[in-house]
Amino acid sequence: MKWTEISLLTTNEAVEAVSNVFHEAGASGVVIEDSTEIEKERVDQFGEIYALNPDDYPTNGVIVKAYLPASSFIAETVEEIKLALANLINFEINIGDQVLKTALVDEEDWATAWKQYYHPVKISERFTIVPTWENYSPVSTDELIIELDPGMAFGTGTHPTTVMCLQALEKVVKSGDTVVDVGTGSGVLSIGAALLGARKVHALDLDEVAVESARENVVLNKVNNVVEVFHGNLLDSVKESADIVVGNLLAEIIVSFTDDAYSIVKPGGKYITSGIIGFKKDEVKQALEKSGFVIDEVLMMEDWVAIIATRP
Numbered sequence: 001m002k003w004t005e006i007s008l009l010t011t012n013e014a015v016e017a018v019s020n021v022f023h024e025a026g027a028s029g030v031v032i033e034d035s036t037e038i039e040k041e042r043v044d045q046f047g048e049i050y051a052l053n054p055d056d057y058p059t060n061g062v063i064v065k066a067y068l069p070a071s072s073f074i075a076e077t078v079e080e081i082k083l084a085l086a087n088l089i090n091f092e093i094n095i096g097d098q099v100l101k102t103a104l105v106d107e108e109d110w111a112t113a114w115k116q117y118y119h120p121v122k123i124s125e126r127f128t129i130v131p132t133w134e135n136y137s138p139v140s141t142d143e144l145i146i147e148l149d150p151g152m153a154f155g156t157g158t159h160p161t162t163v164m165c166l167q168a169l170e171k172v173v174k175s176g177d178t179v180v181d182v183g184t185g186s187g188v189l190s191i192g193a194a195l196l197g198a199r200k201v202h203a204l205d206l207d208e209v210a211v212e213s214a215r216e217n218v219v220l221n222k223v224n225n226v227v228e229v230f231h232g233n234l235l236d237s238v239k240e241s242a243d244i245v246v247g248n249l250l251a252e253i254i255v256s257f258t259d260d261a262y263s264i265v266k267p268g269g270k271y272i273t274s275g276i277i278g279f280k281k282d283e284v285k286q287a288l289e290k291s292g293f294v295i296d297e298v299l300m301m302e303d304w305v306a307i308i309a310t311r312p
């Protein structure tokens with residue numbers, strides 16, 4: 001099968017927003033080539049495998065590549081994408097040079113493109129993310145393995161916004177907790193919460209492809225007795241309160257539903273928000289506080305911020 005590869009050289013802060021635009025235009029997957037990946041100090045320990053080829057990465061910024069089935073409608077789709085990207089600028093997101101490139105690729109290239117960037121990575125004290133096609137043996141007894149096939153959904157598990165959520169979950173999840181995961185993507189955070197001992201996890205996503213991918217990953221990780229995945233918009237369909245709500249979404253989306261999050265989090269419970277680009281930190285903190293949350297901790301990684309808050 002032939003695919004159209006659409007790529008944009010963008011900024012670090014715009015990666016998620018651009019990926020979302022591509023997904024919403026019907027992209028069957030996104031590959032992220034980040035120039036900073038090459039510069040990071042790599043420690044070959046705990047079974048981490050790093051084999052990055054500088055030729056695969058841009059010298060500056062981040063290339064986001066999306067894949068759409070090649071069809072005669074591609075020109076219209078590209079126009080839709082351009083409009084949606086222009087709209088991001090209204091949200092004060094710097095998306096870079098705005099030059100979309102297109103190329104025709106076949107399915108085999110696409111499958112390889114995913115896999116060459118994706119290896120087992122120890123991303124926190126306890127969690128190691130392992131792609132389904134890699135063999136990996138835990139090195140310690142309390143190590144928690146999340147097996148992932150990112151499929152077509154956001155969430156290789158190694159994006160800074162995801163890593164901070166998993167680190168935050170590691171800090172706050174207690175055995176027997178109930179958790180809501182808003183915008184579950186590949187299901188990575190729900191699986192993490194279940195492995196940490198949550199009794200029940202309600203995962204949801206607006207994107208049907210993500211719902212499907214999360215369901216598959218939940219089964220793959222044998223946590224389907226704990227995690228249920230739903231199609232839904234933010235917290236609209238969530239009726240039961242939870243000990244913990246986690247949402248790795250853009251700052252603009254987070255600030256739009258802090259009151260709903262407050263009503264779902266039990267008194268004494270935690271709200272973990274991520275996906276916040278650094279300069280929007282105060283805006284999100286203020287929205288959380290206005291709804292009644294108390295900020296416990298602000299985590300930072302690269303240009304990104306995650307916030308752990310408590311409902312008093």
Ligand SMILES: C[S@@+](CC[C@H](N)C(=O)[O-])C[C@H]1O[C@@H](n2cnc3c(N)ncnc32)[C@H](O)[C@@H]1O
Pocket residue numbers: 016153154155156157161162165182183184185186187188189204205206207210232233234248249253275
């Ligand atoms: C940045 S990804 C996070 C995925 C995963 N939770 C992680 O941490 O890697 C954001 C996810 O939120 C979903 N999303 C965006 N807007 C949403 C909405 N209004 N309601 C539910 N999900 C939404 C997207 O489809 C996407 O899967």
